[in-house]
Amino acid sequence: MKIAILPGDGIGPEITAQAVKVLNALGESFEMESAEVGGAGYAAHGHPLPEGTLKLAKEADAVLFGAVGDYKYDTLERALRPEQAILGLRRELNLFANLRPAILYPELAGASTLKPEVVSGLDILIIRELTGDIYFGKPRGVRECPDGPFKGQREGFDTMRYAEGEIRRIAHVAFQAARKRDKRVTSVDKANVLETFQFWRDIVTDVHKEYQDVALEHMYVDNAAMQLVRAPKKFDVIVTGNMFGDILSDAAAMLTGSIGMLPSASLDANNKGLYEPSHGSAPDIAGQGVANPLATILSAAMMLRFSLGLTEQADRIENAVKRVLAQGLRTPDIHEAGSTKVGTEEMGNAVVAALA
Numbered sequence: 057m058k059i060a061i062l063p064g065d066g067i068g069p070e071i072t073a074q075a076v077k078v079l080n081a082l083g084e085s086f087e088m089e090s091a092e093v094g095g096a097g098y099a100a101h102g103h104p105l106p107e108g109t110l111k112l113a114k115e116a117d118a119v120l121f122g123a124v125g126d127y128k129y130d131t132l133e134r135a136l137r138p139e140q141a142i143l144g145l146r147r148e149l150n151l152f153a154n155l156r157p158a159i160l161y162p163e164l165a166g167a168s169t170l171k172p173e174v175v176s177g178l179d180i181l182i183i184r185e186l187t188g189d190i191y192f193g194k195p196r197g198v199r200e201c202p203d204g205p206f207k208g209q210r211e212g213f214d215t216m217r218y219a220e221g222e223i224r225r226i227a228h229v230a231f232q233a234a235r236k237r238d239k240r241v242t243s244v245d246k247a248n249v250l251e252t253f254q255f256w257r258d259i260v261t262d263v264h265k266e267y268q269d270v271a272l273e274h275m276y277v278d279n280a281a282m283q284l285v286r287a288p289k290k291f292d293v294i295v296t297g298n299m300f301g302d303i304l305s306d307a308a309a310m311l312t313g314s315i316g317m318l319p320s321a322s323l324d325a326n327n328k329g330l331y332e333p334s335h336g337s338a339p340d341i342a343g344q345g346v347a348n349p350l351a352t353i354l355s356a357a358m359m360l361r362f363s364l365g366l367t368e369q370a371d372r373i374e375n376a377v378k379r380v381l382a383q384g385l386r387t388p389d390i391h392e393a394g395s396t397k398v399g400t401e402e403m404g405n406a407v408v409a410a411l412a
């Protein structure tokens with residue numbers, strides 16, 4: 057089984073190294089090959105998603121991705137910015153289904169900024185559509201404003217759009233995932249204002265006819281953001297579009313104690329996938345050896361489960377993470393009084409040591 061390792065920028069290489077160490081400790085014979093991506097891709101090959109990196113990602117059975125982004129590249133033309141690498145991979149590999157599970161490990165109840173009784177037992181699955189919406193819609197750009205009080209000035213614009221088939225396939229993913237959980241789906245939209253999301257609501261409602269054993273509710277995104285911090289345990293599966301999913305999943309991450317705890321799987325129609333933490337390259341802490349590697353290690357577990365069919369090995373990693381948390385080991389982002397502060401590498405080593 058071949059795994060493409062794309063560490064990227066900032067804390068990407070630090071956290072990916074820990075996940076690789078854990079994978080190597082499982083006793084399987086994975087073939088792993090690394091390549092530059094993001095700012096590192098631009099620096100080495102003049103492009104954030106170099107041809108060789110894309111080829112490797114396509115031919116591998118799964119991709120383990122760190123993070124991309126570096127403020128020093130923010131003034132480059134958009135096509136050359138690090139973030140284009142992850143967007144390009146999602147599009148080129150057809151990774152339309154992004155699964156972001158927000159689970160609160162009981163040991164971290166005190167690390168969340170919300171009261172323990174609000175978050176304890178939290179287990180929600182955010183399913184974010186990943187290859188459509190305003191992220192990829194065309195036309196986009198800066199043009200001369202055609203009318204209204206600002207006529208003649210420059211205006212920035214993007215296009216929000218969803219094709220029926222794009223909504224149908226992500227709705228199926230959500231209903232099928234719910235069947236394996238608490239059988240409840242909340243579809244999050246902005247149907248009260250946006251044509252795209254009235255259409256989204258209509259299509260999700262239609263797909264739901266095939267899943268009458270699953271309860272469906274619709275919720276506006278502003279209310280969903282509020283409910284996520286008011287009573288997050290009310291949710292089971294949340295399905296939403298690309299942009300709303302981006303925002304809500306960062307909010308959900310904080311319920312789990314830290315964004316450094318939230319893994320993700322980005323899947324195509326055949327469960328081939330790219331696995332990455334939900335957070336970014338965290339330039340503010342890069343190179344300090346303090347980043348939390350658990351979201352990346354848990355993403356590697358998702359990779360074993362969804363793309364490589366190694367369920368038992370995935371369980372081993374997830375159980376090892378539970379053990380290190382029970383031992384009281386904490387990177388600074390989840391540290392609280394009475395726990396033992398460790399760095400990125402120590403945390404990775406502890407997970408390896410805790411593999412049963």
Ligand SMILES: NC(=O)c1ccc[n+]([C@@H]2O[C@H](COP(=O)([O-])OP(=O)(O)OC[C@H]3O[C@@H](n4cnc5c(N)ncnc54)[C@H](O)[C@@H]3O)[C@@H](O)[C@H]2O)c1
Nearest residue numbers: 123124125126142316335336337338339340341347348389
């Ligand atoms: N998929 C990706 O590669 C991805 C995702 C999000 C942001 N980005 C990029 O990352 C760069 C920084 O973006 P940002 O600051 O808005 O978001 P970020 O997620 O990188 O960081 C937000 C905050 O969370 C902290 N944080 C993130 N991951 C952490 C971890 N594992 N352990 C401890 N703390 C952690 C950071 O220190 C920072 O304070 C930008 O260039 C952005 O475009 C990339």
Ligand SMILES: CC(C)[C@H](C(=O)O)[C@@H](O)C(=O)O
Nearest residue numbers: 125139142143302334335336
């Ligand atoms: C870096 C950026 C393109 C990306 C996104 O917006 O999808 C990130 O925020 C994420 O959540 O994976």
Ligand SMILES: [Mg+2]
Nearest residue numbers: 302303306334
């Ligand atoms: Mg994001």
